[in-house]
Amino acid sequence: MTKNDQPVLANAFYTPTILPAIEELLARGIALERIEGELRRSTFELRTPFSRAPLFLSRRFWALALETSGDPMLGLLAGRRFTSTLTNGLTYLFDAAGTLESACGYFCEHFPFFNGHLRAEVLHAGGSIQLRLVEPGTLRSGVQSADYTLIGICGLIRRKFIASGVEHDPIFAVSLPQAQPADCRPYTEVLHVPVHWGQPCLAVHLDPALFSLPLTAGNQVLEETLVTLLEQSRAHSQRSLLDEVADYICSHLAQGPALSDFCSTQHLIERTAARRLKALGWSFSEMLDEYRRYYAEDLLAEQQLGLAEISDRLGYGDVQSFARACQRWFGCAPGNYRERLLLVGSCRSSVECARLGDAPYR
Structure with missing residues (x-):
């Protein structure tokens, strides 16, 4: 190559x-x-x-x-x-x-x-x-x-x-x-x-x-x-299964990526892929959730984006599902998290934002 x-x-x-x-x-x-x-x-x-x-x-x-x-x-x-x-x-x-x-x-x-x-x-x-x-x-x-x-x-x-x-x-x-x-x-x-x-x-x-x-x-x-x-x-240099899964999730995030679809593109048996991911410390759903959380941080920092558009980009079917995810990630609704970003004055991290509220980071 x-x-x-x-x-x-x-x-x-x-x-x-x-x-x-x-x-x-x-x-x-x-x-x-x-x-x-x-x-x-x-x-x-x-x-x-x-x-x-x-x-x-x-x-x-x-x-x-x-x-x-x-x-x-x-x-x-x-x-x-x-x-x-x-x-x-x-x-x-x-x-x-x-x-x-x-x-x-x-x-x-x-x-x-x-x-x-x-x-x-x-x-x-x-x-x-x-x-x-x-x-x-x-x-x-x-x-x-x-x-x-x-x-x-x-x-x-x-x-x-x-x-x-x-x-x-x-x-x-x-x-x-x-x-x-x-x-x-x-x-x-x-x-x-x-x-x-x-x-x-x-x-x-x-x-x-x-x-x-x-x-x-x-x-x-x-x-x-x-x-x-x-x-x-x-x-x-060889790509690992984590590399492949990460790139697939990012490129298909808006469509709601699934392990079965990823395995079809890679000609893998789903059970085998899940076992290999677990051996690397992760599941497909955990990786998807992690990418959605950090991408949500980035998108919420862009004040011109509406919550419906952010929800679509993250692959959620509706704003309510996105709001429930934000409550789990940040301990607050997406609108409140965005307000915290404004108070901080710069998008440093969810840790600094969480310090402005009562909710813990994790």
């Missing part, structure tokens, strides 16, 4: 990327058993090279992280560990590239394989250069996860310049899609650059004067070797 034939895992995330964030939680006294219980897999499994998991598990993890730490800046702080501890073929290739321009080219090509739910692109517009991260999947990654990824990428870029002996900062601003929080000083203190809020997507604004600046002598043989290894890894 060539790189162009690789399936797009827009509804999955690369599990080793959250290991530094798990270390941050452990350092704060959060029990490993609770983290593994929320993810329904061990940290040993998370360390498996090229391991992926449905994106809703990332949302579950960051919701737990916020709930247990009580720190809305956890994503930014854990991102520092991400930069210093996580290494893979892409980070090696990024470091080996002769210029930031070529490094970003490699990044855009291979980042989806190491991420899953984000795509990278370089945008040249009006004399400025942006490294943009776009979410092509059904679910959003969430604010904590976006913060975590952002600080990791900024650290990767700056590390390249520091290693090359260039004292100038190649980053002069960042853009974030969420609304500006009441206190945005932690962002500027951690990122060391101005932050533009409420933007279309997450982006790192790069200095055009430094973008093509030669940073190292370059080693074409080394770069080609690393690219070859990455392509081989991509070609041998």
